[in-house]
Amino acid sequence: xxxxxxxxxGHVEVFDETGxxxxxxxxxxxxxxxxxxxxAAFMLKERDPAx
Numbered sequence: 001x002x003x004x005x006x007x008x009x010g011h012v013e014v015f016d017e018t019g020x021x022x023x024x025x026x027x028x029x030x031x032x033x034x035x036x037x038x039x040a041a042f043m044l045k046e047r048d049p050a051x
Contacts, residue, residue: 005031
């Protein structure tokens with residue numbers, strides 16, 4: 001999945017590839033960490049839907 005990061009009033013807002021707001025973070029590093037966490041959870045769910 002692709003994401004768009006936008007800097008807004010001192011924080012980062014993250015949107016998915018369709019432009020839907022996903023979450024906000026205090027900075028770029030935190031946004032990237034959250035994206036990686038969500039992608040890992042998605043991959044785990046894809047391998048084991050019962051997880």
